[in-house]
Amino acid sequence: MLVRNGWLLTMDPDGTELPAGDVLIEDGVITTVGQDLAAPAGTEVLDATGMLVLPGLVDTHRHTWQTPVRHLGAQWSLPDYLRELLFGSGRRFRPEDVYAGTLLGALTALDAGITTVVDWSHIQLSPAHSDASVAALRDAGVRAVFAHCGPIGAEPPAEAGPHPADLRRVRTELLADDQALVTAAMGARGPDFTGIETTAADFGLARELGIPITAHVASGPAGPHQRGIRAMADAGLLGPDLTVVHATGASAEDLKMLADHGCTVSISPQIELTMPRLGSRVVLRELLAAGIRPGLSVDSEAAAAGDLFTQMRFALAAHRAATPDGEPPLPAADVLRMATVDGARTAGLADRVGSIEPGKAADLALLRTDSVGLAPLRAAADAVVLAAHPGMVDTVLVAGRVVKRGGRLCADTARARALATATAEHVLGG
Structure with a gap:
């Protein structure tokens, strides 16, 4: 395929921007980026005239299975979320409900130009739940890192033992290919939810299996089981394979320790600012000061929008609000990097996605520039951060395959909605 004559925001290390550029794709991989490229015989030409061409966005932490209960937690605090969803209706999710939620959530991501999702799946009540999660991600056609986690219980999980053994089966039988579209990670309960001994056992299993680790560590030194990041550092658990979620x-x-050990961080600006008891704080300014460029995430559609344009705006606003007079404001284009190349690094896929460069996967999002909300376009990256929304996403490619064209997903969205509706009726009681 040749993507012809689009306004390219490559997000490469040089920040290359081509107002009339082409992208040549072979076997799902970008081979050439330039202008006036020749189309080899048999090449499909995708006319991108009047469109912005971005790397597919990367969501670094999303509880995709929760999509059927989207928007019900708009007023929830963190304890409400834990009680009502994780310890409440979430326990009623059958494997088919996990499939329904994950399918609709993944399609929602694709519709918004998100081509990569770290699917933080703490709903593995049985091996069948794990199988359903992976099947839904594959059926949706999204690039995903499946972060397997057993359910987080209301009781002190220190007594629950180490990470569920089902992860070993998932890794060796379902997701053994690290180059596939769906790959494996550990969604570790982490020291906010269990003792440091269990955390160490969990991390040891992930490292034995050779997969990355992602863990919620929001509480800081006041957590119920530990002393947060310091506890992990003292136990020798920090490393470049670890993503800390929230860090509010x-x-x-703490952040310097993460930076010194090469850890990455995923922030969820909308939920971190609007969900009481999660911190009401986005540590973006502090992260950048420590030398950590975080990835962005939706977190849960129970209490947040399902697109990264919203998260970019919340992140920018949070940083600007925390910036003292006289200090230069954070450029909007830097926030777009967090949703692309920095997100790819956070997801452990920096060699594969996040920028439009030869050798990278052809994961692309094309936005219409003739929208009344974008035209006339001058500062392209700033326009994306300040004004873009999923309705402007015209075309989406994952590994060179078109999954959205002409503003419509190439999927059975009616089926996905019907499955999620049936799940909502089951888990919420009609």
């Missing part, structure tokens, strides 16, 4: 309670010293 982290101190400057």
Whole structure:
């Protein structure tokens, strides 16, 4: 395929921007980026005239299975979320409900130009639940890192033992190919939800299996089981294979420890600012000061929008609100990097996605520039951050395959909605 004559925001290390550029794709991989490229015989030409061409966006932490209960937690605090969803209706999710939620959530991501999702799946009540999660991700056609986690219980999980053994089966039988569209990770309960000994056992299993680790660590030194990041550092658990989610309670010293060990961080700006008891704080300014460029995430559609345009705007606003007079404001284009190349690094896929460069997967999002909300276009990256929304996403490619064309998903969306509706009726009681 040749993507012809689009306004390219490559997000490459040089920040290359081509107002009239082409992208040549072979076998799902970008081979050439330039202008006036020749189309080899038999090449499909995708006319991108009047469109912005971006790398597919990367969501670094999304509880995709929760999509059927979307928007019900708009007023929830963190304890409400834990009680009502994780310890409540979530326990009623059958494998078919996990499939329905994950399918609709993944399609929602694709519709919004998100081509890669770290699917933080803490609903593995049985091996069948795991199989359903993976099947839904594959059926949706999204690139995904399946972060397997057993259910987080209301009781102190220190007594629950290490990570469920089902992860070993998932890794060796379902997701053994690290180059496939869906790959494996551990969604570790982490020291906010269990003792440090169990955390160490979990991390040890992930490292034995050779998969990345992602863990919620929001509480800082006041957590119920531990002393947050410091506890992991003291136990020798920090490393470049670890993504810390939220970090809203982290101190400057905590963040320096993460940076010194090469850890990555995923932030969820909308939920972090609007969900009481999660911190009401986005540590973006502190992360950048520590030398950590975080990835962005939706977190849960129970209490947040399902697109990264919203998260970019919340992130930018949070940073600007925390910036003292006289200090230069964070450029909007830097936030777009967090949703693309920085997100790819956070997801452990920096060699594969996040920028439009030869050798990278052809994961692309094309936005219409003739929208009344974008025209006339001058500062392209700023326009995306300040004004873009899923309705402007015209075309989406994952590994060179078109999954959205002409503003419509190439999927059976009616089926996905019907399955999720049936799940909502089951888990919420009609």
